[in-house]
Amino acid sequence: MKTSFFQFLKDIFKELFSNKINFVFMFLALTISLVTLNTIYSLGLSAKKQVMDYLANLQFGKDAMFIVAGGGRIIGLTTTRRDTLKLEDVEEIKKLDFVKLASPISIGTLEVSYKGVAEKLKVEGVLPNYVFANNWYPKVGRFINEKDLKTMAKVCVVGADIPKKFNIKNILGEKIKIAGQYFKVIGVLESKPFFGHHRWDKRIFIPLTTAQRRVFNKDYIEGVKLLFRKGTDIKIAEKKIKEILRKRHKLFGIEPDDFRIITPELAISIFTKTMRTINVFLLAIALISLTISGVIIMNLMYANIEEKAPVIALRIALGADPRKIIKHYLIMSFFIAIISGIVGWILSIFLMQIISFFTPLKTFFSWKVFIFSLSFATFTSITFTLMPAIRASKIEPAILLKTL
Amino acid sequence: MVKKLVILKNITKTYYTGKVAYQVLKGISLEVEEGEFLAIMGASGSGKSTLLNIIGLLDKPDSGIYIFDGQEVNQLTKKELAYLRNRKIGFVFQAFYLVPWATALENVLLPLLYRGKINKEDEKKAVELLKRLRLEKRINAKPNELSGGEQQRVAIARALITNPKLLLADEPTGNLDSKSSQEVMNIFKELNENGITIIMVTHDPEIADFAKKIKIIKDGTFIKE
Ligand SMILES: Nc1ncnc2c1ncn2[C@@H]1O[C@H](COP(=O)(O)OP(=O)(O)OP(=O)(O)O)[C@@H](O)[C@H]1O
Ligand SMILES: [Mg+2]
Numbered sequence: 001m002k003t004s005f006f007q008f009l010k011d012i013f014k015e016l017f018s019n020k021i022n023f024v025f026m027f028l029a030l031t032i033s034l035v036t037l038n039t040i041y042s043l044g045l046s047a048k049k050q051v052m053d054y055l056a057n058l059q060f061g062k063d064a065m066f067i068v069a070g071g072g073r074i075i076g077l078t079t080t081r082r083d084t085l086k087l088e089d090v091e092e093i094k095k096l097d098f099v100k101l102a103s104p105i106s107i108g109t110l111e112v113s114y115k116g117v118a119e120k121l122k123v124e125g126v127l128p129n130y131v132f133a134n135n136w137y138p139k140v141g142r143f144i145n146e147k148d149l150k151t152m153a154k155v156c157v158v159g160a161d162i163p164k165k166f167n168i169k170n171i172l173g174e175k176i177k178i179a180g181q182y183f184k185v186i187g188v189l190e191s192k193p194f195f196g197h198h199r200w201d202k203r204i205f206i207p208l209t210t211a212q213r214r215v216f217n218k219d220y221i222e223g224v225k226l227l228f229r230k231g232t233d234i235k236i237a238e239k240k241i242k243e244i245l246r247k248r249h250k251l252f253g254i255e256p257d258d259f260r261i262i263t264p265e266l267a268i269s270i271f272t273k274t275m276r277t278i279n280v281f282l283l284a285i286a287l288i289s290l291t292i293s294g295v296i297i298m299n300l301m302y303a304n305i306e307e308k309a310p311v312i313a314l315r316i317a318l319g320a321d322p323r324k325i326i327k328h329y330l331i332m333s334f335f336i337a338i339i340s341g342i343v344g345w346i347l348s349i350f351l352m353q354i355i356s357f358f359t360p361l362k363t364f365f366s367w368k369v370f371i372f373s374l375s376f377a378t379f380t381s382i383t384f385t386l387m388p389a390i391r392a393s394k395i396e397p398a399i400l401l402k403t404l
Numbered sequence: 405m406v407k408k409l410v411i412l413k414n415i416t417k418t419y420y421t422g423k424v425a426y427q428v429l430k431g432i433s434l435e436v437e438e439g440e441f442l443a444i445m446g447a448s449g450s451g452k453s454t455l456l457n458i459i460g461l462l463d464k465p466d467s468g469i470y471i472f473d474g475q476e477v478n479q480l481t482k483k484e485l486a487y488l489r490n491r492k493i494g495f496v497f498q499a500f501y502l503v504p505w506a507t508a509l510e511n512v513l514l515p516l517l518y519r520g521k522i523n524k525e526d527e528k529k530a531v532e533l534l535k536r537l538r539l540e541k542r543i544n545a546k547p548n549e550l551s552g553g554e555q556q557r558v559a560i561a562r563a564l565i566t567n568p569k570l571l572l573a574d575e576p577t578g579n580l581d582s583k584s585s586q587e588v589m590n591i592f593k594e595l596n597e598n599g600i601t602i603i604m605v606t607h608d609p610e611i612a613d614f615a616k617k618i619k620i621i622k623d624g625t626f627i628k629e
Contacts, residue, residue, distance in 0.1 A: 014505040319490020
C-alpha cells in the first residue's frame with residue numbers, strides 16, 4: 001500500500017511540475033490573496049490583544065466589573081435617572097463573598113486653574129483603594145488615605161500630564177484651584193497608556209467625601225469598579241449584583257435598569273466594534289480576491305486537464321476509476337494550497353512587521369493565523385478544483401485510439 | 405474445448421456529428437478463442453478503432469451483446485469496467501502513450517498503481533520485462549530520450565505487467581520504421597506462443613501476416629471469408 005501511495009503522489013507532483021508556469025500562476029494567485037487575508041486577520045488579532053492588554057493594565061481583566069449609574073444604551077444618552085447609585089448600594093454589594101474590592105467614583109468636569117492658567121478637566125472623587133482597583137500608583141508623593149477621607153481634606157493627586165499642563169516644576173505641596181477652592185497636591189500618578197478618549201494622565205483625584213460634600217454637593221456616585229476573587233463566574237456575579245441593585249432601587253417587572261454593568265467582554269466588544277466594521281469591509285475585499293484566485297486556479301486546472309487529456313485517458317484505460325482521477329486532482333490542489341498557505345503565512349508575517357513600523361499596531365504572532373491561512377487556501381483551492389477534477393474523470397478513454 | 409474470450413453479437417455503433425448520424429458498425433459479430441492471434445484490417449475510417457475500443461471496454465456499443473471472458477459487460481459501471489481493463493486487458497497504441505514525466509520503469513508500473521499495491525516483486529518483474537524487451541539500459545530513461553521502437557517496447561512491457569489475458573493493439577507499428585516493426589511483431593508472436601490472446605488492428609498486410617487469422621471490415625461488417 002505504502003509504495004503505491006508514494007508512487008501516486010510522485011506521479012501527481014511530476015505532473016504538476018511538468019508545466020511550471022501553470023503551477024507558478026496557480027501558486028501566485030492563491031498566495032497573493034492569502035497574504036492580504038492573513039495580514040488583515042492578524043491585524044485584527046493584534047488590535048484585540050492590544051485592547052486586552054490595555055484593559056488588563058487598568059485592572060480590568062477577567063475578574064473585574066464596572067457599574068455605571070444610569071440605564072439605557074451602552075454608549076450615548078441614558079434614558080433613566082442617573083442619581084440613584086449610592087454608597088449604600090456599594091456597601092451591600094461588598095457583602096457578596098466573591099467581591100474582593102469595591103472602588104466607588106464620583107466624577108465631574110470642573111474648571112481647574114493654577115496661576116491664571118485654567119482648563120476644564122475631569123475630577124474624580126475616590127477612595128484610597130482606587131490604586132489597587134486600577135493598578136495605578138503614585139510616582140511621587142502619596143495617594144489619598146483614610147485620614148483625608150475622614151477629614152474631607154482638600155488634597156488632590158494628579159495625573160502625570162498635569163504638572164506640565166500648568167507648568168509647575170515641583171508640584172508637591174503646591175495648591176491648585178478646583179472649582180474655586182484650593183487643593184494641596186499630595187502626589188503625582190504614574191503615566192498610564194491611553195486609548196481613544198480616555199486621557200488618564202489628565203485627571204485629578206480627590207477624596208470621595210470631599211468630592212461629594214464640598215465640590216459636587218451630591219450623595220450619589222457615577223460608578224463603582226469591582227474586583228472579584230479568582231475563579232468567580234462573571235455571569236453569576238452579574239446576575240446577583242443586578243438583583244441587589246434592582247431590589248434596592250425598587251425596580252420591578254419590565255422597568256429598565258437604572259445602571260449599567262460593564263464587563264471586560266462588553267468593554268472589548270465596544271472597543272473592537274469599529275475595528276470589526278473595518279474588518280468586515282476588508283474581509284469582503286479579501287474574499288473577493290480569494291474568489292478571483294479560485295477562478296484563476298480553476299481555469300489553469302482546466303487548461304492543465306485539457307493539456308494532459310491523453311495521459312488522463314491513459315490512466316483511465318489502464319484501470320483508474322473515475323474517483324481515483326478526482327482524487328488525483330484534489331490532492332494536486334491540496335498540495336498547491338499547502339504551499340501557498342505556508343508561503344502566504346510567512347509573507348504576511350513580514351508584511352505585519354512593515355505595517356507595525358508605520359503604525360501603532362504591534363506585530364503579533366499567533367498560530368491561529370497559520371491555521372487560518374491553511375484552511376482558507378485549502379478551501380479555495382479544493383473548491384475551485386472540484387469542477388475541473390470531475391471533468392477530468394469524465395474523459396473518455398476511447399480518445400486514445402483516435403487517429404492522430 | 406477451447407474457451408471463448410470475446411463474444412460479440414450484432415454490435416452497432418453510430419456517431420453523430422451535429423445532426424448527421426453515421427453508423428460505423430452495422431451489426432458486427434465476432435468470436436475470439438483463448439490463444440488466438442487475430443488481425444483486423446480495413447480501409448481508413450472503416451471502424452477498426454471503434455471496434456477495438458468496444459472490445460477493450462473503452463467504449464460501449466449502441467446495441468448488441470458483448471460477453472468478455474464469460475461475463476456480460478454491457479451493463480457494467482465505469483468502475484467495474486476499469487477493474488476489468490486493469491486485470492485482464494493490455495493495450496498497445498499506435499502513439500505509444502507513455503507518461504512523459506515518468507521513467508520507463510515507472511511507465512511499466514503504471515497499471516499497478518491503480519491496484520493499490522506495488523511491492524518489490526512487482527518492481528523486479530517490471531525490470532525483468534524491460535530486460536526481455538532488451539531495454540535493460542533504458543530503465544530510468546524518460547520517453548523523450550527513447551526512440552520510437554524503444555517507446556513501443558516500453559508500452560508493451562506496460563501492457564504485460566498485469567499478466568493480461570487479452571492484448572489489444574491498434575496499429576502498433578504505425579509509427580515505427582520497418583526494422584522496429586519487425587521487432588515488435590516478433591515480440592507479439594512470441595507472446596502469443598506463450599498463450600496470450602492478441603487482437604491487432606492494422607492496414608499493413610505484411611504486419612497482418614504475423615497473425616494466425618485475419619478479418620476485414622467493410623461497410624460496418626466483416627467480409628465473409
Ligand atoms: N467520436 C467520434 N465522433 C464522430 N465520428 C467519429 C468519432 N470517432 C470516430 N468517428 C468516425 O467514425 C469512423 C470510423 O472511425 P475509426 O477511428 O473507427 O476508423 P479506423 O478504421 O480506425 O480508421 P483509421 O484506419 O484511419 O484509424 C470515421 O469516419 C471517423 O471519422
Ligand atoms: Mg484507427
